[in-house]
Amino acid sequence: MGGSASDTLFAGSIPELYDTCLVPLIFEPYAEDLAKRAATLRPSRVLETAAGTGVVTRALARALPAPVELLATDLNQPMLDRAAAVGTQRPVTWQQADAMQLPFADASFDLVVCQFGVMFFPDKVHAFSEARRVLRPGGTLLFNVWDCIEENQFADVVTQALGALFPDDPPLFMARTPHGYFDRIAISRDLAGAGFNAIPGFETREARSRAASARDPAIAYCQGTPLRNEIAARAGADLTAATSAAAAAIADRFGEGPVDGKIQAHIVTVVN
Numbered sequence: 674m675g676g677s678a679s680d681t682l683f684a685g686s687i688p689e690l691y692d693t694c695l696v697p698l699i700f701e702p703y704a705e706d707l708a709k710r711a712a713t714l715r716p717s718r719v720l721e722t723a724a725g726t727g728v729v730t731r732a733l734a735r736a737l738p739a740p741v742e743l744l745a746t747d748l749n750q751p752m753l754d755r756a757a758a759v760g761t762q763r764p765v766t767w768q769q770a771d772a773m774q775l776p777f778a779d780a781s782f783d784l785v786v787c788q789f790g791v792m793f794f795p796d797k798v799h800a801f802s803e804a805r806r807v808l809r810p811g812g813t814l815l816f817n818v819w820d821c822i823e824e825n826q827f828a829d830v831v832t833q834a835l836g837a838l839f840p841d842d843p844p845l846f847m848a849r850t851p852h853g854y855f856d857r858i859a860i861s862r863d864l865a866g867a868g869f870n871a872i873p874g875f876e877t878r879e880a881r882s883r884a885a886s887a888r889d890p891a892i893a894y895c896q897g898t899p900l901r902n903e904i905a906a907r908a909g910a911d912l913t914a915a916t917s918a919a920a921a922a923i924a925d926r927f928g929e930g931p932v933d934g935k936i937q938a939h940i941v942t943v944v945n
Contacts, residue, residue, distance in 0.1 A: 688755040690897035692726035698827075698893050699936050700728045700788070702880045703817055706940065707788055708732035714813055716783035721745045722772040722804070723790020727756030733786065734761040746770035772800045780809045787816040789938075792854040801867030808945040814869070817940045818860070820877065822852035826934035827882055827890040827923060834922035835900075838910050844903035847894065855939060864943050873943040882936045887927065890934075891920035 707729055711719065719737065724730050724745040733743055744766045747753050757767045770776055772787070772794055785804045794800035804814050822829045828847045836843035854860070857875050864873050884890050894900055895916045904915045923932060 688726055688749075688751045690892065691752075692728075692755050692759065693897075694889065694893035695897045696726065696728045698884060698890055699825075699882050703878070703938055703940075704729040704732040704788060706878065707786060707815060707817060708736035710815055710940070710942070711784060711786055712736040714784055714815075716741060716812075718742045718782050719744070719784045719786060720775075720777065720782045720807060722770070722775070722785065722787045723747055723793065724756060724767075725749075725752050725788075725790075727753075727759055727761070729786065729788040730756060730765055731759070731761050734763050734765055739763055742766075744768060746772070746775075748772070772803060775803045775807055777807045779806055780812075782807050783809055783812045785812070785814045787814075789817060789819060789851065791816055792818055792850055792852075797854070797863045798866040801864055801869065805868050805945055810945060812945045814864075814943050814945070815941070817938050818854050819852045820855045820937040820939060822848045824879075824935065824937040825852060825882075826926075826936070827932075828852060828894060830922050830926050830934075831891065831894045831900075831919045834919045835895075835904070835915060838915060838918045839907050842907055844900055844907065846898065846900045846903050851898075857939065860939075860941060864941075869943045869945065871944045873941050876940045877937065878940060879935060879937045882934045884932050886920075887924035887929065887932050888916075888920040890923055890932065891916050895919050 711733055719741060721730055724747045727745065730745040746768050748771050750769050753767050753769060773796060785808055791797060791800065819825060822832060832847045861873055895904060901912065904912050927934060
């Protein structure tokens with residue numbers, strides 16, 4: 674699916690809302706999962722790409738032994754600023770870096786980790802080849818991607834609600850980008866195109882997304898992601914109206930009190 678320049682714009686108030694609203698809503702269970710998988714690989718030097726506001730970084734810092742060197746990178750400096758401000762329980766190197774052009778030497782890491790970031794890479798084969806380049810022989814690329822939007826209920830309901838609010842030009846960020854790269858055959862093909870000769874391992878994991886009210890996920894998606902940029906670019910309804918429409922749709926589907934929806938992702942592992 675084609676991307677948009679606004680899809681990778683995480684700035685303004687988005688980093689804080691992303692970290693306080695979206696991270697506990699959907700990212701934390703998968704971050705803990707990746708960190709546990711990383712620990713079983715017993716790496717000595719780890720690179721995280723697309724680290725965002727640091728939810729995986731914090732999990733890795735807890736799960737990996739203290740001598741393990743951990744470098745966390747992201748394209749967006751405001752996201753890293755938020756991550757560094759929240760901090761980790763042990764030292765981490767935070768560095769702005771583009772996963773499409775990693776500023777690291779060949780064969781310099783045992784493990785490259787990326788949580789829900791590869792969907793944003795404009796050239797996935799090239800990004801995978803950069804990960805392979807900086808991996809030592811026998812090193813591992815470990816990442817996850819969201820399954821299709823129909824398997825992720827809050828995102829699907831929000832997208833449908835905004836489609837009804839903006840029928841002539843529906844904001845499709847969630848379907849296009851976060852939930853637009855889930856096909857195992859396509860992912861395997863891209864990894865092979867990047868030079869990975871090993872057959873990648875896939876595991877699909879369902880989890881639950883819970884919030885105190887329908888408004889919480891509406892704010893998380895509409896205001897804490899680049900979907901906010903798409904809403905702002907459209908006439909007919911402002912961000913407040915869009916958030917309210919999303920909240921009403923979630924409440925209609927899941928009830929007025931605490932809400933609980935399905936989320937689902939693929940975890941991918943490939944050895945260099």
